[in-house]
Structure formats: C-alpha cells, structure tokens
Amino acid sequence: MGQRRWHNLSETLIEWVIRLCGISAIICVFGIFFFVFREGADLLFHRFDIVQFLFSQEWYPTSQSHIRYGVLALIAGTASVTVLAMLMAVPFGLGAAIFVSEFCGPKMKEALKITIELLAAIPSVVWGFIGLTVMNPLIITVFHAPIGLNVLNGGIILALMSVPIIVSIAEDALKAVPDSYREAGLALGATRWQLIYRVLLPAAKNGLLAAVLLGVGRAVGETMAVLMATGHAVKIPTSLLDSVRTLTATIAAELGEAPMHSDHYQVLFIIGILLFSLTFAVNLIADLIVKGIRNK
Amino acid sequence: MSTPRAYSVETRDLNLWYGDFQALKNVSVQIAQGRITSLIGPSGCGKTTLLRCFNRVNERYGNVKTTGEIKILAKNIYDPDVSLIELRKSVGMVFQRPNPLPISVYENIVFGQRIHQERRAIKKSDLDQIVEQSLREVFLWDDLKDKLHERAVSLQLEQQQKLCIARLLPLKPEVILMDEPCSALDAKATRAIEELMISLTGRYTMLIVTHNMAQARRISEECIFMLLGELMEHSPTRELFITPRHPKTAEYIEGRYG
Ligand SMILES: Nc1ncnc2c1ncn2[C@@H]1O[C@H](COP(=O)(O)OP(=O)(O)O)[C@@H](O)[C@H]1O
Numbered sequence A: 001m002g003q004r005r006w007h008n009l010s011e012t013l014i015e016w017v018i019r020l021c022g023i024s025a026i027i028c029v030f031g032i033f034f035f036v037f038r039e040g041a042d043l044l045f046h047r048f049d050i051v052q053f054l055f056s057q058e059w060y061p062t063s064q065s066h067i068r069y070g071v072l073a074l075i076a077g078t079a080s081v082t083v084l085a086m087l088m089a090v091p092f093g094l095g096a097a098i099f100v101s102e103f104c105g106p107k108m109k110e111a112l113k114i115t116i117e118l119l120a121a122i123p124s125v126v127w128g129f130i131g132l133t134v135m136n137p138l139i140i141t142v143f144h145a146p147i148g149l150n151v152l153n154g155g156i157i158l159a160l161m162s163v164p165i166i167v168s169i170a171e172d173a174l175k176a177v178p179d180s181y182r183e184a185g186l187a188l189g190a191t192r193w194q195l196i197y198r199v200l201l202p203a204a205k206n207g208l209l210a211a212v213l214l215g216v217g218r219a220v221g222e223t224m225a226v227l228m229a230t231g232h233a234v235k236i237p238t239s240l241l242d243s244v245r246t247l248t249a250t251i252a253a254e255l256g257e258a259p260m261h262s263d264h265y266q267v268l269f270i271i272g273i274l275l276f277s278l279t280f281a282v283n284l285i286a287d288l289i290v291k292g293i294r295n296k
Numbered sequence B: 001m002s003t004p005r006a007y008s009v010e011t012r013d014l015n016l017w018y019g020d021f022q023a024l025k026n027v028s029v030q031i032a033q034g035r036i037t038s039l040i041g042p043s044g045c046g047k048t049t050l051l052r053c054f055n056r057v058n059e060r061y062g063n064v065k066t067t068g069e070i071k072i073l074a075k076n077i078y079d080p081d082v083s084l085i086e087l088r089k090s091v092g093m094v095f096q097r098p099n100p101l102p103i104s105v106y107e108n109i110v111f112g113q114r115i116h117q118e119r120r121a122i123k124k125s126d127l128d129q130i131v132e133q134s135l136r137e138v139f140l141w142d143d144l145k146d147k148l149h150e151r152a153v154s155l156q157l158e159q160q161q162k163l164c165i166a167r168l169l170p171l172k173p174e175v176i177l178m179d180e181p182c183s184a185l186d187a188k189a190t191r192a193i194e195e196l197m198i199s200l201t202g203r204y205t206m207l208i209v210t211h212n213m214a215q216a217r218r219i220s221e222e223c224i225f226m227l228l229g230e231l232m233e234h235s236p237t238r239e240l241f242i243t244p245r246h247p248k249t250a251e252y253i254e255g256r257y258g
C-alpha cells in the first residue's frame, strides 16, 4: 500500500516538475521583459519625447548644455549592418546547406558539419578581434578607406557569424524532406538542379525561412563583434565605408558609464525595449508567414 | 500465336552488388510488351532491386555495382550514350507508398512538362488538356476536376496513388514499373488500382511487384518468381500457379515461407 502511494506521489511530482520546465521559458521571457521595462519605465512614462527618440539622429546623452536622445542613426546603423550581412549570409548559407545535404558524400559531409559547428562556437569577442586586426587593415588597403572599421567590416563579420546558424537550420530543413519526394522527382527524369528548385526548396520552404530569420535575429542582437568592428560613429551611413554604431553596441558601451537610474541609464533600457520589440516583431512575422504558407 | 513476341525489357546475366552483398544473381528475363507481368517472391529476394535497375535509380546509392546487360526497347541502358533523362521519361515508376509531390494536383501532373520543356514552349491550354486527359485515364477526373489546385498530399491514399500513375502518362512512357503499389491501400482501393492497371494494358508494358498472390493471379498474364536474388521461374501466370515447374515456386505459392 505505502509503495503504491509513494508511486502516485512521485508521479504527480514529476508531472509538476515537467510542467514547470515547460512554462519556465514563458516565465523567463516575461521576467526579462518586465525587468528591462521597469528600469526604463520612469522615464518612459513621465518626461519622454518619443518623437525625438525615434526620429532624431542626435545622440548626445552626456552633453553639458543640451542633452538629446535620438536613436535614428543607431537604428540605421543596426539596419545597415544587418541588411549587408544578410545579403551575404543568406545566399551563401542556403547554398552551403544545399551542398551539404544534397551533393557531398558522407565523409565530406561529416567534415563540413564539424567545421560549421566550430565556426558557430567562436566567441563573438574573437570575431570582433578579427574585425579589428584583420579586416580593418585589409579594408584600408583594398578600398583606400581612411578607416576600416565600418559597415562593410561589421557586415562581413556578422555574415560570418550568421552563416553557421543558417546552414545548420537549413540543412535540418532539407534533411527533413522525405526521400520519397526525391525519388519521385528523379524517377520522372528531373536533373539534380531541377530536383532542388522544383521539389526540395518548395518542400522545405518553412524551415528555410526559419533559418533566414534566425540569422537575422542573430545579426540584430549581436553586440560585441559589431561594437569592435563598426567604428563607433553615430551617423546615418551613406556608403559601405562609413563608420556606424548599432543599438546593441550603444547599450554595451554606455551602460557602464551611465549613473544608476539617471535619464541616460533609463534611455539605454528603452533602447533595450526597442530591440526586444524588434526581434519580437521579426519572430511574429516569421510565424505568421509560416502559418500562412501552411494554411494555403 | 506464331508472330514473334515483342519484349520491352530484356536482361542478360544481370548481377548487382550492394557493397559486398550480391542482391541479384545472373538474372536473365524478358518482359512482354504491352502486358502486365507480376514479380513475386519473399521479402528481401531482390524484387525492388531488379525493378530499380530498369530506370537506374539504384545508382543513387554510392555502393552499387552492376554487371550484365539491360535492354529496354532493344537499347542497352548502360551504354554511355544513353540519356538518363530520356530513359526515365520512357520508364515510369510507381512507388510502394504514394508519393505525390507537395504541390497542387495540377502541378503534379504537369511536373514532367515543366522539367522537360522550355518554359517558352509551354502553353497553358496544352497543360490544361494534358491534366484533363491524364486524370480521365486514371478515372480521377470526375472526383478531382474541382480540386485541381488543392495540395496533392491532402488527397485520399487511393487518389494519391492514381495521381502518381497519372503523372507518368504525359511523358508517354513505354514501361511502367510498380513496386507493391497497393500495399499501403485498403481492399477497395486495391481493386480500384487493379482495374486501372487492367485498363492500361496494351498501351503500356507494366511490371508489378506484389506480395499479394491473389492480385498477381487477377491482373497479370505472366509471372516471375524470385528467390535470394535469383530468378527461379518465369511462366504464364496461370501455369505458374497451377503447375509450377520449380519445387521452390510450389512451396512459396502454397505459403510455406513468406
Ligand atoms: N541500398 C541498399 N544497400 C544495401 N543493401 C540493400 C539496399 N537495398 C536493398 N538491399 C538488400 O538487398 C536485398 C534485396 O532487397 P530488395 O530488392 O529491397 O528486396 P525485396 O523488394 O524483394 O523485398 C535485401 O537483402 C536488402 O537487405
């Protein structure tokens, strides 16, 4: 009898632990959002000029005479580096995923996957270091630019950082396409390329889209590497060789100096909220697209 | 029956290895044109392997080695000048599990046109006509004419398998290979597919792998029995089931091993 009761009890306990694990993700997300929000709330609700915040390029948080918190240039910095990175990483990443899953032999595949995982494991500060010491002089000599820390540098570094994610998710998506589709296509006389763009890409499109969006998320959220590689100039870039600063880099660079609970400190948290909303929007849109495709 | 018989598929001393394992041993067979030939034998005896030699999809696996000769319409398909694409157009294949592509019914049927013709040479009206004609040939037109743009994978299994047959027809194949085409279907759907196959005799040479001996008897004129990679017996179906020549055949059709 006692054993029976103990058994039931542990069953219930385990069930609860598992349930807790399941909802912990939700709790964490809301918790983080709550704390970030709380730190910025005082300013946000009382004396905050949201128009200036979103539409002014003037970021002078420590000016003696006239403090201004405009993040337009920072948004432009994040956007320019992200777009450039994706222009390079998406075709390259998807191409690599197709190669790994459809074209190479088992040995080559193993070698490539290990290399890609290795690439993903490089810490971002190391990437920043590469941007600073390798890419910087390279860009200066190749483009005769006055400084090599700019959109191009940051974009390339971010592309290299997002490629492993894109490759591994996209490769999973392609691997999940049932082999019977490949056989159907081949038996109808399709060539390898026809098989890829007529059968595999349509069949795997949800997963491939997810891969791309995760890459975007990685690029938007990346901090250390872009902080080191983009030159730290608050301005809207007009060429690839202009230095910029991103939202994330601003938070990382200034939070340590801003006095606790000062306006500057709170504005940085509001930038955090902005970033949070941005990535949330990207994910939401991705979800909706994926659902839309599925319902069609 | 004094006229010489025409064969669509002929093999001579066909051997096939997966790595070190020999899956086909000296198979020499002639498949009569325009008829249904069934291929029976216990699991693992090489039926699928033999079938997949005829459109060379076996070559997908890296470790396959083949010797001997396969002639389809009097042409050796291992000759270097043979185009795999042309071969696969003239030798269609239907698989064990229905495998329509994850696109619409319409696009499944015109898939062959799309991959084998220049984009500019394709006329919408031609495609519409091809779709209607192919679906009529497999008795699906009335069921599906209002569902042409729905996803093919959402159809019932029987309809999916018929669709997989229908999509071969626009390529005007000579030979249709079917690997246990009814094993995923219920009895009623099986009958429907059998009727379809019978209606296609004369125009296409069909080679059907089946585990169902009653099915072999119902639909095929000739029957081949294989065992452990070897061809044991090839006779008219009726003879093979009533007076098998080989004792192993007799044992198999009496159900002594599976
Ligand atoms: N890709 C493969 N690699 C290695 N061995 C295989 C492969 N495909 C089939 N075989 C082996 O070849 C033999 C014949 O298989 P198969 O042609 O599928 O038989 P059947 O269709 O008659 O059941 C079996 O022993 C099977 O294990």
Ligand SMILES: [Mg+2]
Residues within 6 Å of the ligand: B047, B048, B049, B179
């Ligand atoms: Mg088989």
